[in-house]
Amino acid sequence: MADYVANPLRVFWSSAVLAKRALFAWLSPAMWLMQLFTMSLFSIAFFVYVATYVNNPEVSVAFVAVGNALQSVAYVSIFAVCNITGEEKEQGTLQALLVSPANRLSIFVGRAMFQIVNGLATVVIAFFYAAFLFGVDFSSANLLTLAAVVLMTTFAMTGFGLMLSSLGMYLRTSMVIANIFLFIGLLFNGVNFPVSYLPAFLQPISYAMPMTYGTEAARAAVSGASVMDVTGLLAIEALIGVVAILLGYAMLRFFEHLARSKGTMERLY
Amino acid sequence: MARLRAIWTAFRHQALHFFADPQWLIPNIIAPFVMTLVALMLFRSTSGNVVLYAILGGGMMGMWGNTLYASGFSIQSERWWGTMESILAVPTPLIWIIAGRAIWNSIIGILNGLFILVIAVTVFQTPLNLYDLPLFLMAFILTLISLACLGLVFSSAFVLTRSASVLTNGLEFPIYVGTGTMFPIALLPFWTHPLAFTLGPTWGIDAIRYAALSDYSWGLAPGYWGDLAIMGLLSVCYLVIAVWLFKQVDYRARRDANLGRY
Numbered sequence: 001m002a003d004y005v006a007n008p009l010r011v012f013w014s015s016a017v018l019a020k021r022a023l024f025a026w027l028s029p030a031m032w033l034m035q036l037f038t039m040s041l042f043s044i045a046f047f048v049y050v051a052t053y054v055n056n057p058e059v060s061v062a063f064v065a066v067g068n069a070l071q072s073v074a075y076v077s078i079f080a081v082c083n084i085t086g087e088e089k090e091q092g093t094l095q096a097l098l099v100s101p102a103n104r105l106s107i108f109v110g111r112a113m114f115q116i117v118n119g120l121a122t123v124v125i126a127f128f129y130a131a132f133l134f135g136v137d138f139s140s141a142n143l144l145t146l147a148a149v150v151l152m153t154t155f156a157m158t159g160f161g162l163m164l165s166s167l168g169m170y171l172r173t174s175m176v177i178a179n180i181f182l183f184i185g186l187l188f189n190g191v192n193f194p195v196s197y198l199p200a201f202l203q204p205i206s207y208a209m210p211m212t213y214g215t216e217a218a219r220a221a222v223s224g225a226s227v228m229d230v231t232g233l234l235a236i237e238a239l240i241g242v243v244a245i246l247l248g249y250a251m252l253r254f255f256e257h258l259a260r261s262k263g264t265m266e267r268l269y
Numbered sequence: 270m271a272r273l274r275a276i277w278t279a280f281r282h283q284a285l286h287f288f289a290d291p292q293w294l295i296p297n298i299i300a301p302f303v304m305t306l307v308a309l310m311l312f313r314s315t316s317g318n319v320v321l322y323a324i325l326g327g328g329m330m331g332m333w334g335n336t337l338y339a340s341g342f343s344i345q346s347e348r349w350w351g352t353m354e355s356i357l358a359v360p361t362p363l364i365w366i367i368a369g370r371a372i373w374n375s376i377i378g379i380l381n382g383l384f385i386l387v388i389a390v391t392v393f394q395t396p397l398n399l400y401d402l403p404l405f406l407m408a409f410i411l412t413l414i415s416l417a418c419l420g421l422v423f424s425s426a427f428v429l430t431r432s433a434s435v436l437t438n439g440l441e442f443p444i445y446v447g448t449g450t451m452f453p454i455a456l457l458p459f460w461t462h463p464l465a466f467t468l469g470p471t472w473g474i475d476a477i478r479y480a481a482l483s484d485y486s487w488g489l490a491p492g493y494w495g496d497l498a499i500m501g502l503l504s505v506c507y508l509v510i511a512v513w514l515f516k517q518v519d520y521r522a523r524r525d526a527n528l529g530r531y
Contacts, residue, residue: 031432035439042442046451047307053452054311090349176295183303192307 008103015102015110019084023114036118040072040126041133047192048134059193063219065134067191069126070218071211073154076119078182081112081161085252086174094169098256108166108249112158119154138222145221145230152234153214156241160210163248169255190215210244213237275361279369283343287377298381300441301330305385308451309393318482321397324389325481326450329474331381332416333444339374340420341437343367344427353428353528357519364515367424371417378413404480404493412473415500418507419469425514428528429521450474453487469507472500 024032044065051064088094097107127146130136164181168174186192188202189211195203206212214237217230227234258264305327312320347353357363390397399405423440427433445451447464448471454462465471475489476496491499522528 027432027435031435035435038439038443042446046304046442046446049446049452049456050308050311052456054308056311059311172290179295179299183300186307187303187310193310197310197313 008106011102011106012110012113015107016113019111020114036122037125039075040069040122041129043072043075044068044126044129044134047186051192056193061134062130062136062222064192065130065136066127066219066222067189067215069130070123070150070153070214071185071189071191072126073119073123073150073157074182074185074211076115076122077112077154077157077161078164078185079161079178080118081115081158082164082168082178082181083174084111085165085168086171086178089169090173098259104253104256105249108162108252109245112162112165115161116154116158119158120150123150123154136222140224141222142224142226143221145225145227146218148227148234149214149217149221149230152237152241153211153218156210156214156237156244159241159244159248163244163251166248166251166255169252169259185209185211188212208240210237210240213240271361272365275365276369276372279366280373281369283370283373287373298331298334298384301327301334301381301445302385302388304330304445304451305389309389318484320393320395321482322478323451324386324395324397325477326474327385327389328382329412329448329450329470329477330445331385332378332413333448333450333470334441335374335378335381336371336416336420337423337437337440337444339370339377340367340424341427341433343370343374344424345433345437348433357522357528362515363428363519364421364425364512367421367515371420371424374420375413375417378416379409382409382413399481400483401480405477408473408476408480408493408497411497411500412470412477415469415473415504415507418504418511421511422507422514425511425518428518444468444470447471448474455487466499467503469500469503472496472503476500 047064047068048061051059051061085094088097127150131138160181164177165174167177171177188195188198188206189209190206191211195206195212198206213233217225217233217237220230220233305323308323308327309320312323344353347356356366386397389395423436427436430436446457447461448454448468449457449465450470454465454471457465472489472491473496476493478485479488479493479496489496
């Protein structure tokens with residue numbers, strides 16, 4: 001029985017399935033679809049029109065539309081994933097979860113699995129908008145490379161979101177860091193303008209975030225680059241994603257230990 | 270008198286909530302703040318009034334972000350805490366309670382708008398040379414009141430849905446786009462213009478720009494006073510809709526008895 005309960009793969013799958021069920025327990029499918037189809041549309045539109053108005057020769061509509069299409073994954077992978085732990089706190093289920101003998105890594109990673117699917121769907125729709133509503137030319141795009149970039153970026157950003165989610169366990173609410181990291185990506189990740197526009201002392205922040213490599217690789221893919229051409233960028237992105245997951249897991253265990261030793265499971269902040 | 274007391278108590282209650290957990294200011298303003306910075310980075314090769322155009326848009330977004338989040342989450346929080354039924358069951362109509370909260374949120378909205386203006390001016394060192402300060406302040410305050418009226422409409426609608434937080438997040442960008450906070454709405458497809466014109470903030474930001482920019486060439490045809498008149502008319506419409514909606518919500522909630530489960 002104990003082996004069955006602690007089986008990491010079973011816990012991983014249960015965690016993934018329960019996370020999906022929990023989402024649709026409070027969010028109607030119609031509302032989810034509305035979110036899926038409108039969120040990226042208006043964020044791309046906003047920056048595309050700003051770019052059109054500014055008419056900066058270095059920042060074309062295609063530059064902004066492709067960047068924001070990929071960045072739309074952050075609404076899911078940063079915002080939704082980051083709030084997972086915060087929601088557990090809010091709903092009073094964190095204690096029940098942490099007293100169980102279930103494998104923590106399986107719980108930790110499993111809960112984000114549905115959001116990877118959700119994130120992939122969001123980005124695909126966003127690229128559809130970039131092509132058909134905002135006139136980005138995909139005629140010379142390498143779709144295989146673009147698919148690899150989208151997949152890797154979704155994975156890495158979800159890892160980043162999981163790391164922030166662990167931090168949310170310590171804070172009173174994860175909503176604050178979710179919002180901060182969701183939006184500062186627009187500034188730091190080369191989504192709307194080249195990273196070189198930022199002051200030199202801020203650029204290291206850009207290169208510590210996986211999306212920076214993703215946007216660069218996505219633009220290369222739209223220009224026709226092969227998978228081999230962007231291997232370096234994807235490798236760095238994958239590395240950051242893995243490091244974020246491991247760091248997030250370590251933080252989760254640390255905060256769990258802190259909460260147990262102080263008896264402040266839902267009051268840490 | 271009883272209504273005024275209800276408004277005052279709701280105002281005080283909302284203020285106490287804010288001071289108990291002021292970090293909620295961050296989610297309200299982070300998006301407009303970052304987007305203003307992004308626009309300023311894009312505008313970096315230009316100067317003067319074009320930059321001021323973006324900063325004013327950022328201030329407007331800050332006010333709208335606050336209105337939307339405050340109206341959405343104040344209702345959603347009542348649902349989470351299980352206090353929604355109690356609030357609806359008291360003799361005071363819900364609209365006066367929400368109105369008290371909206372007034373507090375408007376005050377915080379002013380702070381949001383000013384915060385973005387101050388940061389943009391100090392960090393990007395853009396001189397805030399306002400063409401006509403009294404007219405600017407008048408347009409600023411009236412736009413804020415219009416936003417509060419629009420917030421009342423959303424608040425009433427949010428009572429009937431469990432998805433208020435999703436709608437709150439989803440409505441943020443459409444209003445930024447639709448009202449032309451950072452670009453002239455002439456750039457939007459023509460078929461969207463009627464939608465943009467039904468939003469008070471569209472006229473409000475235009476009036477603010479007429480008052481602030483000496484050579485504002487993208488302005489809407491009615492001009493400063495015309496903008497304010499149309500915005501005032503729309504605000505009255507929002508109030509009428511909000512009062513009607515609150516009555517409908519009250520009736521439906523009592524009839525269906527499933528307020529907490531919407």
